[in-house]
């Protein structure tokens with residue numbers, strides 16, 4: 001900042017000579033003079049450029065867009081990057097995600113969309129609490145300090161977020177609505193308590209969801225071996241929407257989900273059965289049914305492929321170690337199974353159903369209990385007979401009997417009725433898989449959203465009335481050692497009167513899993529100051545769904561499944577207008593770093609401990625041989641890179657380029673300095689190009705050699721092609737595939753073309769247009785550097801069609817010229833996509849018939865068509881970019897068509913073999 005201040009001071013003197021003699025490296029935007037030609041673009045100059053333009057663009061994109069006039073706008077784009085946990089420091093994975101979402105948001109602005117690009121903080125959670133225990137300070141202090149630090153870093157990275165939408169999930173005007181949504185779930189019967197075996201992390205002293213336990217049975221966070229314990233826990237019944245969540249994955253609105261669909265499908269499982277829930281009671285003390293004592297929070301979740309056989313159940317089975325398996329409950333044994341002195345109650349007939357404990361029953365996957373139905377299984381009949389259980393006779397000639405209202409119905413007829421009844425009673429009845437579990441959201445921790453429930457000795461769990469929300473976290477002066485929920489110690493807060501009967505009750509002391517906080521944050525971003533509702537229907541209708549969701553692949557299951565569940569639930573309640581929250585995904589792979597491991601000991605070295613002067617490198621001092629691998633960055637492997645350091649050395653825009661170039665977003669990214677020189681040199685070539693352009697336009701280059709008109713025309717045609725080629729490809733990539741690395745390659749190719757032509761071309765209008773397109777295309781990725789180039793460029797351009805008075809940030813994205821030939825693609829069975837070129841003016845308005853006519857002229861298509869008739873043609877046009885024609889054909893001569901395909905395949909195979917041979921031959925030579 002010191003230099004900037006100095007520069008501004010100097011500028012106030014308005015003396016260019018003066019500035020130059022004292023501070024030769026000042027940038028153009030400050031001095032109005034472009035540096036001399038042989039001035040190499042240094043990192044410090046780049047950093048000055050960043051600083052200058054950052055200051056200038058502080059307010060850019062910060063004005064609310066809700067009421068903005070729509071005139072001419074193309075519509076909205078909601079670009080969302082997964083909000084970070086405020087750990088205090090950005091890591092390179094963050095840089096990758098936020099640089100990508102920022103580039104995309106900026107691109108859409110250039111394209112004329114109304115862009116929503118928010119950021120906030122997933123601020124509840126364990127690290128804050130652990131820090132609080134260590135320092136005995138309130139976690140909010142730690143959290144807010146970290147938020148400030150990370151916000152600064154994000155700004156350092158040049159991210160243009162909608163800061164007016166910022167919030168942290170620990171703000172009471174956010175979690176107040178998280179609580180409200182919890183109550184909605186509770187009222188809909190989708191939040192419930194259950195005594196259950198939970199995964200207990202002995203290090204963090206908390207419960208983990210199944211998904212947070214890795215394959216080796218260790219905690220995803222602490223790495224500790226997870227133990228099993230029984231605790232009364234809050235669950236959210238995500239299974240209620242399993243079918244809907246599964247079907248949603250086939251929604252054609254979802255774009256670019258790729259393997260995420262597979263992962264989620266696998267997680268949800270095949271919804272081939274139904275949920276049936278049964279309360280459990282201790283053995284009747286007097287006459288059955290009248291004096292049975294319900295065991296609270298012990299409801300069994302059954303899974304039945306044939307729920308219509310409900311009245312045919314004669315017993316249930318649970319595993320050893322089930323919550324019902326206590327000393328007091330164990331009864332007599334029979335044939336290796338043990339009877340429990342509890343029974344389930346049929347939700348429809350109130351019939352008591354015996355429960356046995358056995359590990360040898362054929363349980364389905366991860367289901368909680370086995371359902372014994374003698375009419376469907378010989379083994380079940382034997383078990384029932386051995387124990388002397390009643391064996392209900394419910395099936396005769398394909399019709400139900402002894403089944404209450406279902407008697408006389410066919411199985412198919414009965415299914416609809418029985419599931420309907422179960423749904424009405426809140427006892428299941430919905431389709432789900434045997435695999436998907438309800439979502440355990442209880443955490444025995446302080447730093448989370450308090451669950452808004454009061455436990456009353458008479459009424460049981462009672463929701464806190466809406467007008468009393470939020471249930472705030474009590475301030476506590478002392479953090480108890482890990483092991484008990486800190487809220488249990490906040491005695492004054494704990495006591496409260498029951499909202500229903502007024503008796504003294506106790507507040508719930510569990511807080512919610514932070515995944516609840518992040519299951520709806522994208523809706524709040526749209527209406528962050530709303531005090532009446534979590535969000536307004538109108539705003540979500542306008543801006544949802546999220547058009548582009550950028551984040552780490554590792555969130556494909558947990559977060560994205562919970563967020564989809566919440567959205568489905570809200571849609572079922574009529575609160576949102578879309579069932580799927582995220583339209584298009586850009587899932588990022590991990591950032592990897594080089595790790596240096598001593599071969600014998602396996603010890604990881606820091607880079608300073610490696611001797612690079614010998615090849616291959618060895619340990620410095622000892623000369624011990626090393627194993628050099630690329631691994632996920634981590635402290636223990638000494639291969640982490642601090643983005644702050646990268647930013648300090650190279651500045652904002654270069655860091656963004658280093659991160660975005662060379663690797664496709666979804667792939668793991670090696671962070672290697674080998675890729676750096678290519679980027680530096682490209683920036684320098686861009687800089688040189690603008691420098692030379694300015695020189696020539698100012699007649700400062702005396703050595704220009706003139707060329708013939710014919711040559712000039714050829715070069716102009718070449719530049720025109722180069723501009724359109726880069727533009728159509730970069731635009732297509734940014735808009736449709738988001739492979740920013742590929743877009744960067746096309747931009748680099750354009751720079752090469754600009755530098756290839758004789759310098760005299762720089763006086764031409766064609767060159768001017770190509771350079772303008774180059775700079776505007778750079779703007780989303782390196783906004784500050786591009787702005788500096790733009791300022792220099794605009795100081796000398798002459799063409800009136802360029803709007804040089806408009807700042808780069810507000811420049812419209814350039815268009816492909818009307819005469820430029822664009823690809824019309826088509827597919828021939830068994831071949832790579834083929835294409836013919838069609839001038840843009842024609843392609844944009846093509847009809848399906850015209851498209852077919854065009855490709856019909858192609859020889860390969862004519863050949864393919866022999867023996868076939870086109871019955872349908874579909875055309876998809878992306879105006880200014882490309883078009884694809886899809887056709888359906890009928891085959892007259894099936895045998896010949898097959899023969900042809902076979903022949904083509906053989907030819908290809910032969911070709912491949914030949915190529916291989918040639919390559920081998922070359923290798924030998």
Ligand SMILES: [Zn+2]
Pocket residue numbers: 456457458459460462498499500501502503
């Ligand atoms: Zn009460």
